[in-house]
Ligand code: C2E
Ligand code: MG
């Protein structure tokens with residue numbers, strides 16, 4: 001009986017594996033179709049200047065409108081798009097949509113706002129990213145100074161000569177270069193300064209733990225000091241509390257992004273932030289003097 005039982009367990013396991021594999025195949029086919037039919041939408045999350053409380057730029061974050069499963073976050077499909085060879089096409093859709101949106105905002109006489117697009121390191125190493133960027137800018141007519149690209153720290157460290165060359169060319173065109181999720185890799189000051197980087201975005205995990213852990217606080221302090229010595233702009237991502245906001249302000253961080261100001265929202269809703277008002281005032285963080 002024990003043997004029979006074991007066999008059943010194995011059969012069940014086998015069945016699950018097959019189900020899993022066939023689910024993956026279906027999901028991949030769905031994604032392939034989604035890229036073809038453009039079943040995606042961009043949400044935008046503002047970055048806000050800590051001194052003025054005004055929006056400096058917005059980050060485009062892709063969502064998949066799956067016909068059966070509803071709206072899916074990028075963590076569910078970016079990896080699959082890379083493995084399935086669709087990431088270049090998806091990224092081009094994201095870039096084109098984001099650039100068209102930025103152009104539309106500009107034409108609607110809103111203050112020109114820069115739009116940031118995430119580039120997959122996988123894509124960056126395998127395809128001609130510069131050519132894609134040029135094609136999209138040409139096609140949409142967006143001023144390159146209104147486009148920003150976010151590339152992760154780990155992507156810098158692969159094939160660094162090539163990466164440096166491509167980033168320099170983009171930078172020369174006027175595109176802004178940001179390093180995303182900074183602090184999770186192991187790059188040093190001397191390494192970092194070789195790249196034409198405008199902005200460092202401190203990874204959310206350090207911001208999350210900063211107010212509880214003195215080590216994380218020290219890391220944030222060190223990153224800010226380092227970025228400043230390299231004349232880079234510094235953005236803290238994942239800011240959720242007023243306490244984090246105040247600490248970052250005291251540390252001299254330039255900009256914040258996070259749920260405290262806004263979750264990623266659709267184009268129409270994010271445009272409400274493109275005003276002259278101080279978006280930090282509501283959080284008691286206005287730059288006014290404390291009475292007494
Ligand atoms: P990321 O570029 O580091 O983007 C930040 C992620 O953190 C976003 O998740 C955002 O919704 C979330 N976030 C922002 N503020 C807060 C906060 O205060 N608290 C918390 N808990 N989370 C916050 P999302 O949109 O799910 O994107 C996840 C990742 O997927 C992004 O990380 C980015 O690496 C990738 N991604 C998004 N869109 C694209 C894209 O178009 N192309 C590529 N290659 N990757 C993308
Ligand atoms: Mg990003």
Ligand code: MG
Pocket residue numbers: 180181201203237
């Ligand atoms: Mg990030």
Ligand code: MG
Pocket residue numbers: 180181203204237
């Ligand atoms: Mg992050």
